[in-house]
Amino acid sequence: MDWRTIKAPSLAEFEEIAADAFARLPSEFRARCDGLVIRIEDFPSEEILDEMGLESPFDLLGLYHGTGEPYEMSHQTTRLPDMVFLYRRPMLDYWSDYDETLGQLVTHVLIHEIGHHFGLSDAAMHAIEGKAGR
Template structure:
């Protein structure tokens, strides 16, 4: 079944294209949800750095799709604000592309899922809460 796609010229999305996809997924989140994420940095990298690999006790750099780093809202005032790094969500492009290649989901859906899941850690949301948000995106 050829849908007129010239497969010989297709490439995996670059970091820049992946960032654009991530921005689009973020803009597609419910406004109330986005309003509570002010100040969270969202970035895309190819792989986790060695420190993350060690902290998360990962066997492979493909074992993680995204990561929330920082102080979630549930812990917010328990930690002094001075000198604290901003809360950050990182999506890992290569592991996400690998997951996409092995599953029957669209790349856009996977990116949105990882983004919602990692932002959900900022809020201290349960998996059920995150699934409900995804259902409305």
């Protein structure tokens, strides 16, 4: 391998990594994600950083945005889709400091952000990671 040619994955390549990570999740978990949108962005917006009281855009790897299953109202007629944001640059920075593959990190963040959608406990999310082969 020629290390002089290795580059950080682009946003489009990161989308492919996230799509692969999602496809490897247990089918019963993915089946509950109907309508969930996964977006890749370089960083969270200034508005998100301010809302969360974060000083650095590198402090947030992913974010769930939406109503969430435990709080959905059956009489709601229209609403924006639930979304999971994965932040490429903070994830790459985090990844550089740990001994795991980028795919493993993306899977971990994806499961935890989707897990918030379902209101799952940390123990349940770790079990899903185990089933996903993480």
